[in-house]
């Protein structure tokens with residue numbers, strides 16, 4: 001089945017917000033009295049806000065009640081929202097907009113598949129929102145990646161069979177999610193970390209849409 005639509009993760013694929021998530025989680029960990037490394041952060045990519053907090057607390061050997069959990073997640077999100085409020089077009093990752101333009105010109109459908117509740121704000125701030133036929137974000141799904149819900153909703157919204165969709169992902173959890181629903185998946189980042197993807201690119205610079213022809 002040939003590819004008719006692309007589903008993009010947001011953080012770390014379209015924009016480098018993965019770094020802002022990292023800085024905000026690290027700030028929280030440090031306030032709570034422990035360190036948080038970039039390697040630790042890999043496990044949080046694609047994972048929901050509250051699950052990310054739970055993983056972070058496990059790393060720091062901290063246990064807190066549910067009310068405190070919500071307060072801590074809010075604290076991290078407030079910092080994160082402050083960081084992303086300053087974003088503009090210059091933070092679109094190299095080659096991304098050109099790739100979206102080529103997809104449109106060649107009749108491919110485009111969806112966003114992110115579990116972030118801040119996705120709309122980011123897409124608006126960087127001026128990419130109009131490229132997307134469908135936006136599935138954290139306000140529309142119950143289960144975060146590696147559950148495939150976010151991508152299945154994307155395919156459904158595009159009116160495509162999952163096998164006609166190709167996912168672009170920078171997170172291990174996202175690659176697992178795409179695989180679970182039989183979608184093709186292109187990893188964006190390091191080949192070493194994203195070895196379960198069908199192919200891995202290090203970014204969109206100089207990447208042509210004929211990359212979608214791989215089988």
Ligand code: G6P
Pocket residue numbers: 011021044045046047048049052077114115116117118119138171
């Ligand atoms: C994306 C990111 C995760 C983040 C999640 C929720 O999947 O990769 O790092 O935790 O979205 O984002 P939010 O903006 O709702 O806190």
Ligand code: MG
Pocket residue numbers: 009010011012013045046169170171
């Ligand atoms: Mg991501």
